[in-house]
Amino acid sequence: MQDLSPQPLRDDEIDLVELIQSLFRQKYLILVVAGLVTLAAAAYAFFATPSYEVQSVLRPVEQGRLDELNGTGIYQLSPDEALGRVAVGLSSYEARLQFFRDHQALFAGLPDSGRTLEQAFEEFNRSAFSMLQPDPKKTNNLSGYVGLSLTYPEGVDGVAVVNGLVSAVIQAERQRVAADLQVLIANRLAALDNNIEAARASYEASKQAQIAALLEEDALRKAQLRDELQALRVELQTRRENRIKQLDEATQIAESLGINKPTTPSAMADARGQGQVYRTEVNSREIPLYFMGVQALSAERQALRERESDDFSEPRIAEIEKELALLGNNRQVEILERRKDEDLYLKDLAQWRQEAAQLKGIRFDSEDLQLVRIDRVALEPLAPVNPKKVLVIGLGGIAGLMLGVFLALVRNLMRTRGGKVSSTQ
Known part of the structure; x- marks a missing residue:
C-alpha cells in the first residue's frame, strides 16, 4: 500500500512562501536599489543631450510645370523623372558634404573631438540622415514621394539644415538641367553644321x-x-x-x-x-x-x-x-x-x-523651372525624440526593481547556505 504521509522537503527545493517572506523582509533593500536606479535613469533623462527629428517630403509636380522645358523639343523630363533626380541629389554623399562645407555655422553644435571636417561629417551623416521613400511593393501612383529625415542633437539647426539642403539640391538640379539643355543644343547645332558642310x-x-x-x-x-x-x-x-x-x-x-x-x-x-x-x-x-x-x-x-x-x-x-x-x-x-x-x-x-x-532662339530660365513640389517643409519639432523621459524613467524603475529583487535573492541564498554550514558544524 502506498504511503500518503507528507514527505520532508529536500534541501535543494525552494520554499515559495519562505522566499516571498524573505523578499518582504528585504523590501527596504529592494526599494532602495529600485530608487537608485530610477534616480539614475531620471538623471539621464533630464541631463542627457536631447536629439530632435525633422522631415521634409517632396512629391511630383504637374506635367504642365515642365511644359516649357519639354517644349524645347530636344529635352524630355517627366514629373517622376524629375522627382527621381532630386531624390538622387538628396541621397548623394557629395551633395551633403558640399552643403556641410558651405554652411558650417548650422552644424556648430556638433562635438569637436579634433577630427577633420570630413571625418566629423562622415559620422554625422551615417547616423543623422535617412531617406523617406514609399514601399516599392505598392503600385499606387498616388503614393509617389521622396523625403529627407534628419535626427540631430541640440545645438544644430536641423530645420535650416533640411530645408537648406533640399533647396540646394533642387537648385543644383535646375542648374544641371539647364547645363544639359545647353549641351544638347550645342551638340545639335554642331550636328547641323556638320550636315550642312557635308x-x-x-x-x-x-x-x-x-x-x-x-x-x-x-x-x-x-x-x-x-x-x-x-x-x-x-x-x-x-x-x-x-x-x-x-x-x-x-x-x-x-x-x-x-x-x-x-x-x-x-x-x-x-x-x-x-x-x-x-x-x-x-x-x-x-x-x-x-x-x-x-x-x-x-x-x-x-x-x-x-x-x-x-x-x-x-x-x-x-x-x-x-x-x-x-x-x-x-x-x-x-x-x-x-x-x-x-x-x-x-x-x-x-x-x-x-x-x-x-535652337538658337531657345531662351530657357532655369530659375522658373519647378522640378518637384514641396509637400512638407521641415518645421521646429515640439519635443525631442530622444531621450523619452517617461519611457526612460519607467524602464529605470522596472530595471531597479528587478535588480533589487535579484540582490535580495542572492542575499537570501547566501544566508541559507551559511545557516546550513553552521548547523552541520
Missing part, C-alpha cells in the same frame, strides 16, 4: 562630277565627229583619185576613137552608117565616159587635179563642222561654273537652317 562637300563633288561627265561626253562626241570627218575626206579624196583614173582611161579611149567633143552612140552610128550595131551594144548600159570627148575629159581631169578640197561635195561635212562648232562651248558647264549662291541648291538646307534658328 551637304556642301557632297554638292561640290557632284557638281564637279557632273561637269566632268559633260566635258567627257563632249570630248567623246568631238573625237567621233573628227574621226568621221577625216574618214569622209579620205573617202572623197579616194573618189576624186578614182575619178581621175577613170577620166584618164576614157581620154585614151576617146583619143583612139577620135572623139574630141562630146557625142552619143546614136550620133556616131548615123555618122558612120552603123547605128544599128551601136544601139544594140549600148542601149542596155550607161553611156561610156569616152563619148564625152577628149576635150571635156581633159578639162574635168584638170579641174579635179587642181581641186584643193573635196568638202563642198559632201553635205555631211558641213553638218559635222556645225556640230563641232556647237560642241566648242558647253553652256550647261558654263552655267554650273558661274553659280554664285550654291547653298540654294543644297537639299534640306532650308530645314536645317530653320531648326538651327529655332
Whole structure:
C-alpha cells in the first residue's frame, strides 16, 4: 500500500512562501536599489543631450510645370523623372558634404573631438540622415514621394539644415538641367553644321562630277565627229583619185576613137552608117565616159587635179563642222561654273537652317523651372525624440526593481547556505 504521509522537503527545493517572506523582509533593500536606479535613469533623462527629428517630403509636380522645358523639343523630363533626380541629389554623399562645407555655422553644435571636417561629417551623416521613400511593393501612383529625415542633437539647426539642403539640391538640379539643355543644343547645332558642310562637300563633288561627265561626253562626241570627218575626206579624196583614173582611161579611149567633143552612140552610128550595131551594144548600159570627148575629159581631169578640197561635195561635212562648232562651248558647264549662291541648291538646307534658328532662339530660365513640389517643409519639432523621459524613467524603475529583487535573492541564498554550514558544524 502506498504511503500518503507528507514527505520532508529536500534541501535543494525552494520554499515559495519562505522566499516571498524573505523578499518582504528585504523590501527596504529592494526599494532602495529600485530608487537608485530610477534616480539614475531620471538623471539621464533630464541631463542627457536631447536629439530632435525633422522631415521634409517632396512629391511630383504637374506635367504642365515642365511644359516649357519639354517644349524645347530636344529635352524630355517627366514629373517622376524629375522627382527621381532630386531624390538622387538628396541621397548623394557629395551633395551633403558640399552643403556641410558651405554652411558650417548650422552644424556648430556638433562635438569637436579634433577630427577633420570630413571625418566629423562622415559620422554625422551615417547616423543623422535617412531617406523617406514609399514601399516599392505598392503600385499606387498616388503614393509617389521622396523625403529627407534628419535626427540631430541640440545645438544644430536641423530645420535650416533640411530645408537648406533640399533647396540646394533642387537648385543644383535646375542648374544641371539647364547645363544639359545647353549641351544638347550645342551638340545639335554642331550636328547641323556638320550636315550642312557635308551637304556642301557632297554638292561640290557632284557638281564637279557632273561637269566632268559633260566635258567627257563632249570630248567623246568631238573625237567621233573628227574621226568621221577625216574618214569622209579620205573617202572623197579616194573618189576624186578614182575619178581621175577613170577620166584618164576614157581620154585614151576617146583619143583612139577620135572623139574630141562630146557625142552619143546614136550620133556616131548615123555618122558612120552603123547605128544599128551601136544601139544594140549600148542601149542596155550607161553611156561610156569616152563619148564625152577628149576635150571635156581633159578639162574635168584638170579641174579635179587642181581641186584643193573635196568638202563642198559632201553635205555631211558641213553638218559635222556645225556640230563641232556647237560642241566648242558647253553652256550647261558654263552655267554650273558661274553659280554664285550654291547653298540654294543644297537639299534640306532650308530645314536645317530653320531648326538651327529655332535652337538658337531657345531662351530657357532655369530659375522658373519647378522640378518637384514641396509637400512638407521641415518645421521646429515640439519635443525631442530622444531621450523619452517617461519611457526612460519607467524602464529605470522596472530595471531597479528587478535588480533589487535579484540582490535580495542572492542575499537570501547566501544566508541559507551559511545557516546550513553552521548547523552541520
